[in-house]
Structures are given as C-alpha cells and as structure tokens.
Amino acid sequence: MQENKPDCLYQRYPKDIMSSTVPRSGFVVFFLILVLTCAMYPVLKTLCVYIHSAVTGSYVAGYHSVLLVNCPTEQTARDIGRSIMEKRLAACLNIFPRTTTMYYWKGEIRDTSEILLLLRTKTSLVQRVVAYIKAVHPYDIPEIISFPIDDGSQHYLKWMEDAVTDI
CATH class of the missing domain: 1.20.5 (Single alpha-helices involved in coiled-coils or other helix-helix interfaces)
Known part of the structure; x- marks a missing residue:
C-alpha cells in the first residue's frame, strides 16, 4: 500500500x-x-x-647587490676584476690591499693575508658573477658572499643600472 x-x-x-x-x-x-x-x-x-x-621614483630594495671576494694575491684580484668589468657583469669594484684572514682549513686554523675584492652589480647577475669567479678563482672554495643593497644615493644606483648590462 x-x-x-x-x-x-x-x-x-x-x-x-x-x-x-x-x-x-x-x-x-x-x-x-x-x-x-x-x-x-x-x-x-x-x-x-x-x-x-x-x-x-623610489628605489627597489635588493635590485642591486654587493659581493665580497677574497683573493690570494693582488694580481689575481686585478685579473678577476678586470675580466668581470670587461664582461660588464659589475658596475664597479674595489681592490682592498692586504687584509689579514684567519680561517679553518683541513682541521687547522690558518692565518694568512688576502686581497679583498668588492663588487657592485645587479642582483639578477649575482649567480652569473659567482659562476664566473668559481671558474677562474685559484681557491678550491673561494669566498664569495653577496649582500643586497637596501638603499643608497639614487644617482649612484641609477648610474649602476646604466653601467651593467642585463644579458
């Protein structure tokens, strides 16, 4: 039903x-x-x-970077620096004469002198610069440290923009 x-x-x-x-x-x-x-x-x-x-008209933080590279001799720093400049991978660089360096290497503390290379470039090129330095640097493990630039002189940063090619 x-x-x-x-x-x-x-x-x-x-x-x-x-x-x-x-x-x-x-x-x-x-x-x-x-x-x-x-x-x-x-x-x-x-x-x-x-x-x-x-x-x-403000600056984009991190668009440019500073790289620190230690080299064993001034001639090595000059050679690496000149080739980076010729390739237009950096806007400019400084070579600081003789710095004292202490570091661990193969279980020992080493005390030596090195030459500091300071580069300024676009952050987008940092990996290319690092790869190039690793290829030509005489150290097994070269010190290459990068820091982004947060701010600075607008005229200088604009000049850096124009000086470096972004291939």
Missing part, C-alpha cells in the same frame, strides 16, 4: 534542473582564478613594486 505523502516532501523540480552546471562552473572559474593568483604571486608582487617605484 502506498501512503499519502504530502507534495512538499517531493522535489518540485526535475533532477536535471537542480544539477545545473552553472553553480559548478562558477566554482571552477573562481578556483582557477585563485590558483593562478597564488601561482603568479611572486610575479605580480614584483610587478607592483616596479610600478610603485616608477610612479614614486
């Missing part, structure tokens, strides 16, 4: 209308936009920083 159930307990619309793809496709579009935004966040952030810098 079939019971008499009120009509309000039955679906008022056919099942195919209730399972419409419109809400589902809206969710898919929203989800895709969310995923793309998350994936593109670094690019979008960088773009916004550059636009802000262009509009306000």
Whole structure:
C-alpha cells in the first residue's frame, strides 16, 4: 500500500534542473582564478613594486647587490676584476690591499693575508658573477658572499643600472 505523502516532501523540480552546471562552473572559474593568483604571486608582487617605484621614483630594495671576494694575491684580484668589468657583469669594484684572514682549513686554523675584492652589480647577475669567479678563482672554495643593497644615493644606483648590462 502506498501512503499519502504530502507534495512538499517531493522535489518540485526535475533532477536535471537542480544539477545545473552553472553553480559548478562558477566554482571552477573562481578556483582557477585563485590558483593562478597564488601561482603568479611572486610575479605580480614584483610587478607592483616596479610600478610603485616608477610612479614614486623610489628605489627597489635588493635590485642591486654587493659581493665580497677574497683573493690570494693582488694580481689575481686585478685579473678577476678586470675580466668581470670587461664582461660588464659589475658596475664597479674595489681592490682592498692586504687584509689579514684567519680561517679553518683541513682541521687547522690558518692565518694568512688576502686581497679583498668588492663588487657592485645587479642582483639578477649575482649567480652569473659567482659562476664566473668559481671558474677562474685559484681557491678550491673561494669566498664569495653577496649582500643586497637596501638603499643608497639614487644617482649612484641609477648610474649602476646604466653601467651593467642585463644579458
């Protein structure tokens, strides 16, 4: 026997209308936009920083870097420095004469003198500079340390921008 159930307990619309793809496709579009935004966040952030810098004339922190490189002799520092400058991988460099260095090497404390090479370049070129120095440096493990430049003279930083090619 079939019971008499009120009509309000039955679906008022056919099942195919209730399972419409419109809400589902809206969710898919929203989800895709969310995923793309998350994936593109670094690019979008960088773009916004550059636009802000262009509009306000402010410096983008970290766009340039300073590298410290110790060399065994002044001639080595000059040779490495000159080739970096010829390749336009740095805007400028300084060669500091004779610094005293203490370090651990093969279980011993070593005490020696070295020449400090200080380079200024674009941060985007740091890995190329590091790779080049590693290839030509006489040390097994050359000291190459990079620091981003947070701020400085706008005229000097602009000059650095123009002096270094970004190949």
